[in-house]
Amino acid sequence: MSQTPQTNPAIEHLSPGTLNAFIDGELSPAERQAVEQHLATCHACTLRVLSATQLKTATAGAGRRFVPPPEALSRLTAQLRSQPQIEPLPQKRKSTPIHLVRTAIWATLAAAILLTVSLLGWRELHPPSTLAAELLDQHLATLSSGATPQVISTDRHTVKPWFQGRLPFSFNLPDNTALPPDTVLKGADLTYLNNQPAALLLFTIHKHEVSVFLTQRATSPTLGDLPGTRRGFTIHSATTPDLHMIAVSDVNPADLDLLLAALVQAQNPG
Amino acid sequence: MPSSRTEDFEQLALPLFPSLYNHAFWLTRNQAEAEDLAQETFTKSLRAFDSFQPGTNFKAWMFRILRNSFLTTRTGIAASRTVFLEDHPETLDTADRGPTPEDNLIRLDNQAALHAALEQLPPPLREALLLCDVEEIKYKDIANILDVPIGTVMSRISRARRTLRQLLQPQLGESL
Numbered sequence: 212m213s214q215t216p217q218t219n220p221a222i223e224h225l226s227p228g229t230l231n232a233f234i235d236g237e238l239s240p241a242e243r244q245a246v247e248q249h250l251a252t253c254h255a256c257t258l259r260v261l262s263a264t265q266l267k268t269a270t271a272g273a274g275r276r277f278v279p280p281p282e283a284l285s286r287l288t289a290q291l292r293s294q295p296q297i298e299p300l301p302q303k304r305k306s307t308p309i310h311l312v313r314t315a316i317w318a319t320l321a322a323a324i325l326l327t328v329s330l331l332g333w334r335e336l337h338p339p340s341t342l343a344a345e346l347l348d349q350h351l352a353t354l355s356s357g358a359t360p361q362v363i364s365t366d367r368h369t370v371k372p373w374f375q376g377r378l379p380f381s382f383n384l385p386d387n388t389a390l391p392p393d394t395v396l397k398g399a400d401l402t403y404l405n406n407q408p409a410a411l412l413l414f415t416i417h418k419h420e421v422s423v424f425l426t427q428r429a430t431s432p433t434l435g436d437l438p439g440t441r442r443g444f445t446i447h448s449a450t451t452p453d454l455h456m457i458a459v460s461d462v463n464p465a466d467l468d469l470l471l472a473a474l475v476q477a478q479n480p481g
Numbered sequence: 482m483p484s485s486r487t488e489d490f491e492q493l494a495l496p497l498f499p500s501l502y503n504h505a506f507w508l509t510r511n512q513a514e515a516e517d518l519a520q521e522t523f524t525k526s527l528r529a530f531d532s533f534q535p536g537t538n539f540k541a542w543m544f545r546i547l548r549n550s551f552l553t554t555r556t557g558i559a560a561s562r563t564v565f566l567e568d569h570p571e572t573l574d575t576a577d578r579g580p581t582p583e584d585n586l587i588r589l590d591n592q593a594a595l596h597a598a599l600e601q602l603p604p605p606l607r608e609a610l611l612l613c614d615v616e617e618i619k620y621k622d623i624a625n626i627l628d629v630p631i632g633t634v635m636s637r638i639s640r641a642r643r644t645l646r647q648l649l650q651p652q653l654g655e656s657l
Contacts, residue, residue: 227639235613235638237620266642267614273595274615277506283516284498290520291491294527344553348525348546351628352532403528411532442552442561 223249225256234263342405342434343441349402350422350444350459353413360398360413370399374410377401380427382410382454385477391469393417404457407431414470419462421470426455439464447471451478490530493539494523500540500616501547507611508551508560508604518554522547541622544612548626560604598648606641613638 225233225246232238233246250257353360362373367384375381378401390396393416400411407426414421434455437446445464448457449471456474458467501522506515526533526546533542551557599607612623613634620638624631 227643228635231635231639231642232620235620263642266645269595270599270610270614270642270645271617273592273599274507274611275503276596277503277512277515279499279502279516279519280512283502283519284495286516287498287520287523288491288495291487291523291527294487294524344550345525345528348549349529349532351545351549352529352542400532402532 224253225249225259230256230259230263234260234267343438343446345404346422346424346437346446346457346459347441347444349404349411349424350420353400353411353422354420360400360411362400363398365396367396370396370412373399374401378408378410378427380429380453382425383477384412385473389477390414390473391416391466394466394470394473405431416460416462416466416470419460421458421460421462421467423470423474424455424457424459426457428453428455431455449475451475454478486530487527490527494526494543497540497543498523501543504544504611504616505547505551507607508548509554509556511556514554514556518547518551521550525550538618538622540616541618541626544616544618545626594649598645601648602641602644606637606644609634609637610641610645 229238229242229246233243238246250260362370364370365387367386371382371384384396387396395415397413397415399413402409402411402424404424404426407430410425412423412425414423428450434448434450434457437448437457439446444459444461445467446457446459447464447467448455450456456471458471460467498519502515502519505518505522506512509515509518522543526543529546533539552561602610609623609627612618612626613620618626620631620634623634627634
């Protein structure tokens with residue numbers, strides 16, 4: 212950066228963006244040093260920085276305005292402690308393996324259930340659904356830049372065993388060749404949904420991120436009223452005799468249904 | 482008795498309660514709704530705590546859950562239906578040259594005027610500005626919380642400050 216800003220102020224003065232980034236501590240050390248060098252010789256910009264800093268400080272004070280009622284914190288802690296307790300992840304729970312029904316009748320039944328639920332899933336959101344909000348929150352959390360799943364693997368032989376002992380139920384994953392076209396398993400996480408432990412499977416379909424939540428049907432017999440879409444994301448579900456499966460994504464709904472169908476089919480390999 | 486995991490959560494999260502409540506109040510403009518929203522945020526965060534990645538910004542994670550929870554409330558749904566035209570690139574930064582020497586004369590010691598000016602800011606501008614100035618959250622984390630590109634965060638903050646200065650200037654003639 213030139214050291215003669217006053218000779219050509221139109222070019223050298225700090226832009227509003229640089230000024231804001233400077234007072235917000237968003238510049239790299241080199242950028243910051245360049246700005247400080249400029250300020251050392253430019254009275255006008257120094258005044259602008261001073262004014263902007265004063266406004267920032269005043270905003271911080273005025274914005275910190277609403278104080279919770281004194282009893283709110285005790286209400287909050289009471290509520291938190293009434294929640295099902297989160298236990299450390301490596302639980303040595305005795306999972307009771309649930310053997311899948313392997314009959315031809317089941318295949319027909321599963322297809323029928325999937326079709327019915329998928330059709331229901333097309334309905335638009337009207338009443339807010341807590342479960343839908345939770346699903347969307349968790350899906351959005353997986354999209355955030357810092358989020359990495361606990362298991363990062365495209366191999367079902369890695370992902371499935373990882374859940375053993377961590378979940379009170381088991382499930383099958385389809386082979387890569389049994390997945391719909393351009394659908395890839397990316398990894399998995401352990402999570403909680405509706406206060407139930409759940410497997411979170413992360414897929415991509417044509418570059419779209421997909422979250423699939425699996426929960427045990429025995430502990431939550433019904434899913435309640437799930438909207439088919441929420442805030443632009445499709446939420447479709449399917450059930451098997453043992454499992455609830457809920458998929459959330461912004462991918463084409465038909466592609467999402469193909470993935471759900473593959474997952475349903477995998478529970479009935481025979 | 483809380484498990485150690487819940488204790489870990491409480492240790493990290495409870496100190497944020499005043500900040501989350503304050504922000505919830507700015508979003509909902511209602512004491513009961515703000516407390517409900519803050520409580521819902523804590524409940525959801527506790528349930529999702531295992532998915533929080535240690536080493537990432539816990540405060541930003543909580544604020545993101547707060548905002549997503551807000552968007553599912555009646556007030557939030559109504560707010561999200563309001564299209565914020567100011568994000569449109571053609572309306573951005575056409576005349577923003579930052580503070581001018583005259584802006585140095587705005588009265589920042591008048592708390593009532595500042596409160597009134599903050600109230601008058603369009604909610605998307607105010608939200609970005611509060612996350613930056615009050616909560617001291619970095620632009621990239623604000624972008625994550627608001628689910629917008631980082632450039633939009635910078636534009637909103639810049640525009641919010643310019644609007645505040647404009648709103649505060651009329652106080653000059655009245656108060657001097």
